Amino acid sequence: MGTRARFSSQVSADGRFTELEVQRSLSDVTLAKTHAIGRNRRVGAVLCYLSLMKSRDLVPKGSKARVVGAEVQNFESADGFEAAHYLPGQLKISVPGKGDVEPWNLVKNAATASEIASLFSAVQNLPANFNKADSYLEMHAKPGLKLVFAEVSGIILRETSLPAGKTNVQSVRGAYQRWIQQSMLSYRAAINRKIDIAELDELPPATAPAVGRDGAIEPHELNLSLPDLLERAVRKGKSGQSTSTVWDYSEQVRILGHYLAASQDCVLSDMMVRDIESTFRP
Numbered sequence: 001m002g003t004r005a006r007f008s009s010q011v012s013a014d015g016r017f018t019e020l021e022v023q024r025s026l027s028d029v030t031l032a033k034t035h036a037i038g039r040n041r042r043v044g045a046v047l048c049y050l051s052l053m054k055s056r057d058l059v060p061k062g063s064k065a066r067v068v069g070a071e072v073q074n075f076e077s078a079d080g081f082e083a084a085h086y087l088p089g090q091l092k093i094s095v096p097g098k099g100d101v102e103p104w105n106l107v108k109n110a111a112t113a114s115e116i117a118s119l120f121s122a123v124q125n126l127p128a129n130f131n132k133a134d135s136y137l138e139m140h141a142k143p144g145l146k147l148v149f150a151e152v153s154g155i156i157l158r159e160t161s162l163p164a165g166k167t168n169v170q171s172v173r174g175a176y177q178r179w180i181q182q183s184m185l186s187y188r189a190a191i192n193r194k195i196d197i198a199e200l201d202e203l204p205p206a207t208a209p210a211v212g213r214d215g216a217i218e219p220h221e222l223n224l225s226l227p228d229l230l231e232r233a234v235r236k237g238k239s240g241q242s243t244s245t246v247w248d249y250s251e252q253v254r255i256l257g258h259y260l261a262a263s264q265d266c267v268l269s270d271m272m273v274r275d276i277e278s279t280f281r282p
Contacts, residue, residue, distance in 0.1 A: 028127070028251075028254070028255070028258075029258055031124075031126055031130070032130070032254075032255050032258030032259055032262065033258055033261070033262040035086065035124055035126065035130060035259070036263055037262050037266060038124065039086045039087065039088070039183075040179070040183075040263060040266045041266075041272070042087050042119045043087065043149065043176065043179050044179075044268045044272060045119055045272065045276060046087070046103070046119055046153065047152065047153070047156055047172045047175050047176055047179075047268075048272065048273055048277070049103065049112075049115075049116050049119075049276060049280070050103065050153060050156040050157065051156050051159070051167045051168050051171065051172050052165075052166075052167055052276070052277060052280045053103070053106060053282075054156060054157065054159060054162055054168075055162045055163060055164060055165055055166055056165060056282045058106045058107060058282055059093060059095075059106060059157060060095050060096060060098075061096075063094060063095050063096065063157055064093070064094045064154060064157065065091060065092070065093060065094070065150045065151075065153035065154040065157055066091075066092050066094060066100070066150050067088065067089040067090065067091055067092070067146040067147070067150040067153075068089055068146075069089055069090065070085045070087075070089055070090055070120070071090045071102075071120075072090070072117065072120055072121040073085065073121050074121050074122060074123055075125075077123075077125050077126075080127065080128060081125050081126060081127060081128065082125075082126060082127075082128050082131040083123035083124070083125060083126075083131075084123055084124050084125075084126045084130050084134055085120075085122070085123050085134070086122050086123070086124065087119060087120055087149070088134070088137065088138045088145035088148075089146045089149060090102070090120055091103055091120070091149065091153055093106065093157070102120075103116050104116040104117040107281075107282055109281035109282060111281065112279075112280055112282070115279070127251075129248055129251040129252050129255060130255055132252055133190070133252040133256055133259075136190055136193075136252070137187070137190050137256075140190075140193070141186045141187075141190040141193065142186075142189050143182050143186050143189075144186065145186055148178075148179060148182040148186065149179070151178070151182070152176070152178050152179045152182075153175075155174070155175040156171060159171045166277065167273055167276070172268065173268055176268040180263055180266055184260055184263050184264070187256050187257075187259050187260040187263070188260065190256050191253055191256045191257060191260070
């Protein structure tokens with residue numbers, strides 16, 4: 001992973017303080033849930049900003065959305081941790097005749113631009129397997145989160161019925177719901193793809209992980225006839241032996257399961273929509 005740019009020193013300082021200097025003791029379950037919920041909230045915020053930008057004629061007609069790898073981040077992690085982006089990639093708005101433009105470069109107000117950019121630079125200090133799970137979701141799962149993010153952003157960019165200077169709440173809610181539905185499909189697909197079950201011809205069905213004792217997610221309960229599922233969630237070497245990735249893959253399956261569970265009840269709050277609209281300046 002190459003070094004990425006920082007959008008501003010203040011945004012980076014705020015993110016570094018929140019994630020690196022404030023000492024926390026959180027379980028992996030809590031970390032996974034906060035990461036998934038944080039991702040969903042930021043997608044919702046991006047959709048709100050895009051709607052307001054459209055209503056102020058800041059997005060040229062015919063513009064399209066695409067998502068590439070992350071380009072800005074608040075800080076870099078160390079000591080076995082990685083700075084995992086909340087959003088699945090950098091949104092680019094392809095403007096006819098001008099090429100790709102970052103969303104914050106379509107607004108003139110510095111405070112608004114900083115708020116939008118901070119959504120994309122925000123990262124969480126997490127163990128490496130979280131970033132590995134995220135990378136798989138973004139690039140290899142079907143549907144991949146990059147494509148889903150581009151799709152729901154495109155819904156807003158194509159909107160034609162726009163209340164002047166206001167958020168098109170119905171359109172934003174529809175796009176956000178589409179994000180939740182498709183991202184959950186991505187989590188399920190990634191769970192199944194990450195599980196390579198020895199001596200079986202078929203993978204377990206794409207279902208949500210079961211909730212075990214004390215509310216813990218246990219992916220091996222995806223199929224109760226396979227109690228040793230996690231122990232066999234391995235990638236085979238060329239000679240057929242299990243490789244050292246067995247623990248990593250088991251951890252990533254658990255993380256994906258927590259992402260899935262955390263997203264099931266996520267909604268776009270009226271307060272977020274109102275707050276973004278009240279502070280938006282073009």
